[in-house]
Amino acid sequence: MPQLEVHGAALTYDDEGPREGDGVPLVFIHGWTANRHRWDHQMTHFARTRRVIRLDLRGHGDSGGKGVRTIAELAEDVTALLDHLDVERAVLVGHSMGGMIAQTITLDQPERVERLVLVDSISRMTYSRGRGLLMGASTLVPFKLFIAANIRRAFAPGFPREQVRAYIKASADTPRDVVMPLYGAMRAFDVLDRVGDIRVPTLMVHGYHDIQLPLRQMLRMAKAYPDAVVRIIDAGHELPVEKPAELTTALDQFLTSAEK
Secondary structure, X not given: OOEEEEOOEEEEEXXXXXXXXXXXXXXXXXXXXXXXXXXXXXXXXXXXXXXXXXXXXXOOOOOOOOOOOOHHHHHHHHHHHHHHOOOOOEEEEEEOHHHHHHHHHHHXXXXXXXXXXXXXXXXXXXXXXXXXXXHHHHOOOOHHHXXXXXXXXXXXXXXXXXXXXXXXXXXXXXXXHHHHHHHHHHHHOEOOOOHHHOOOOEEEEEEOOOOOOOHHHHHHHHHHOOOEEEEEEOOOOXXXXXXXXHHHHHHHHHHHHHXX
16 A cells, blocks of 8 residues: 655555546545545446546544644645645545545645536535534544444435444544544535635535435535536435445546546
């Protein structure tokens, strides 16, 4: 596994596929407490014909590093990796918090983004008063219980329980001093008033049963984008693992339409 040292963190990444394939590289960015293997299906499919890059974010998966507290800091890590790999322009694909990172990069460095794909992600976190109180209270319970509650509700009803338990265990391995600050960073994330400046073609793929980042919030975001295509899939918040083939198809169609 190749690694890159960035601001005291060893970032683990994969860089696969032909360098002279069709189109610019794809860069996959996972979400909160997840890791780069959320994208296994997409890596296998797209690396046959084009360059595909994915990473474990700071403090996640096989990457080291602590102390990250903002989405912007994670965006700096991703762009540092792109600089290291001599990637001047890419298609950014981000799931959940990864979509927040992808939007941040697109707003700050629009010249580096060919297209944008947001999977179960939003531009502004919005809570009702009741849900806000519930989410705030959830941080007061033991750490492993906090993780379990958040990951369990990320999957649509009917997803195999043994697989959900495996994802809970993997998420709980993410250090607390990475998990909790980034939980706060996601709750505070708000670029909705700026996304009208994003001019690149954008695909938004969302699970119909997503209760972590509800569909209505994504649709409000879509209205603010000048050039957005929306796809709704019968899944929860964890689309990359709940319906990987359907997500790959949606992404493939979006990229193919660009290359005709």
